[in-house]
Amino acid sequence: MDMDMEVKGASAPPSKKADARTLVAHLLAVAATVLVLLWCVHFRGGLALRSLDNKQLIFNVHPVLMLLGPIVLGGEAILCYRSLPLARDARKKAHLALHAAGLAAGALGVYAVFKFHVESGIPNLYSLHSWVGIATISLYALQWTAGFLAFFFPGASPATRRRAVPWHAVCGLLVFVLAVGTAKLGFLEKLTFLQGPPLRLPKYGAEAMLVNFTALVVLLLGVAVVLATVTIDGTRYNTIM
Numbered sequence: 087m088d089m090d091m092e093v094k095g096a097s098a099p100p101s102k103k104a105d106a107r108t109l110v111a112h113l114l115a116v117a118a119t120v121l122v123l124l125w126c127v128h129f130r131g132g133l134a135l136r137s138l139d140n141k142q143l144i145f146n147v148h149p150v151l152m153l154l155g156p157i158v159l160g161g162e163a164i165l166c167y168r169s170l171p172l173a174r175d176a177r178k179k180a181h182l183a184l185h186a187a188g189l190a191a192g193a194l195g196v197y198a199v200f201k202f203h204v205e206s207g208i209p210n211l212y213s214l215h216s217w218v219g220i221a222t223i224s225l226y227a228l229q230w231t232a233g234f235l236a237f238f239f240p241g242a243s244p245a246t247r248r249r250a251v252p253w254h255a256v257c258g259l260l261v262f263v264l265a266v267g268t269a270k271l272g273f274l275e276k277l278t279f280l281q282g283p284p285l286r287l288p289k290y291g292a293e294a295m296l297v298n299f300t301a302l303v304v305l306l307l308g309v310a311v312v313l314a315t316v317t318i319d320g321t322r323y324n325t326i327m
């Protein structure tokens with residue numbers, strides 16, 4: 087991230103180099119979406135927000151929406167400043183709208199897992215995943231609101247925006263990384279449940295491999311988004327050498 091990205095990075099159209107860097111992230115985002123759907127629909131029986139006899143279908147909505155929301159749509163929103171060959175204002179609106187969709191999907195995904203817990207008589211918020219998860223979705227909502235107020239409506243003064251934008255970019259990347267970390271904990275927890283009684287899923291079986299592989303793709307997606315966003319600044323370390 088450039089300190090003066092508001093001035094320099096956004097007004098210039100995305101460079102070819104940036105496009106190539108974001109391409110890897112786009113491909114990983116598509117792969118993660120396909121893999122999580124394959125898991126939840128093909129192996130876990132599908133998705134439903136309402137079910138009388140199979141509450142697991144309500145749970146299945148959770149990983150799909152958490153991946154599609156803050157991670158895939160959120161990742162695309164972060165990349166869009168560098169990947170969309172549009173005018174500055176259009177990229178800003180795309181960034182805002184993609185994050186809004188990511189937040190809405192994430193909120194619905196968290197609602198689904200609470201609904202699943204309540205209807206199945208399982209306690210809420212007992213795990214590390216759920217604690218980090220609540221923090222993640224809350225910070226994501228906070229980041230969106232702060233971004234909206236500062237850069238869209240009513241909008242802060244140009245001087246305040248200039249001071250706020252590097253903080254917005256760093257905090258935004260941190261929230262994104264937190265979402266990726268939360269998803270890792272979630273995949274691990276769910277697979278551990280499935281490998282225990284009553285299902286006792288085989289440790290090296292197809293489904294276990296699929297879940298681990300999906301989690302790996304999500305990890306790589308996180309790395310790709312961060313690498314496509316940060317600016318490596320060699321001049322910063324001159325005084326040390």
Ligand code: HEM
Pocket residue numbers: 087088091092093095096160164165167168178181182185226227229230231233234235237238251254255256257258259261262315
């Ligand atoms: C959860 C929501 C959000 C997250 C995670 C987020 C994250 C980020 C990140 C990581 C960047 C740096 C992008 C880059 O360096 O290429 C950025 C830039 C920016 N974001 Fe957000 N953002 C969010 C919401 C918003 C909203 C609602 C607005 C309102 C318009 C906004 C306005 C901006 C602006 C103006 C920039 C600077 C882009 C530039 O001039 O280069 N963001 N955001």
Ligand code: HEM
Pocket residue numbers: 148149152153156196199200201203209210211212213214215216217218219220222223265266268269270271272273274275276
């Ligand atoms: C950004 C991503 C994610 C967030 C913010 C998130 C958030 C949450 C929250 C807040 C809960 C607690 C619900 C309650 O206590 O009633 C929860 C539960 C759960 N989530 Fe996630 N989740 C995410 C991704 C995932 C993924 C990808 C999986 C993979 C299967 C997953 C699996 C689970 C499981 C098994 C539970 C129930 C057990 C528990 O409460 O820890 N989550 N999640």
